[in-house]
Amino acid sequence: MSKLGLTVGKRRKRGGLLSETDTSARVRDILKEHGRLSVDVDTLPGDANLFQAGMTSHASVNLMLALEDSFDLEFPDAMLKRSTFETVASISAAVELLQAEVAA
Numbered sequence: 001m002s003k004l005g006l007t008v009g010k011r012r013k014r015g016g017l018l019s020e021t022d023t024s025a026r027v028r029d030i031l032k033e034h035g036r037l038s039v040d041v042d043t044l045p046g047d048a049n050l051f052q053a054g055m056t057s058h059a060s061v062n063l064m065l066a067l068e069d070s071f072d073l074e075f076p077d078a079m080l081k082r083s084t085f086e087t088v089a090s091i092s093a094a095v096e097l098l099q100a101e102v103a104a
Contacts, residue, residue: 023092030070031088034063046089051082060085067091073098 024046031041031050038054055063063085068074073095075084084094 023095024088026070027067027088027091027095030066031063031091034066035059041088044088046092047087049086050088051086055085057082063091067095071095071099073102 028041031037035041035050035055036059037044037050041053044050044053051060060082064075064080075094075098079094079098083090085091
């Protein structure tokens with residue numbers, strides 16, 4: 001269970017939604033470009049704290065905007081907090097939740 005209280009399931013691609021692996025991989029790719037991490041994101045486990053890995057609050061805003069553009073979604077105000085963008089797992093869980101809401 002993520003810090004957002006969401007369980008990230010091992011879903012297969014259905015109804016246009018990405019599987020957990022695909023979502024995490026895309027999140028990692030976007031982090032490489034926008035996260036300004038001091039380490040390679042591919043070396044970090046999914047629950048590693050990205051802020052401790054060098055991401056600044058400014059970089060997290062750029063990351064959020066890139067995620068919204070890449071996944072064609074919008075983070076609601078309730079998700080605009082540090083814990084949402086703290087780990088690859090929490091970001092992936094938030095993206096999957098928003099995709100599921102759009103698909104419903």
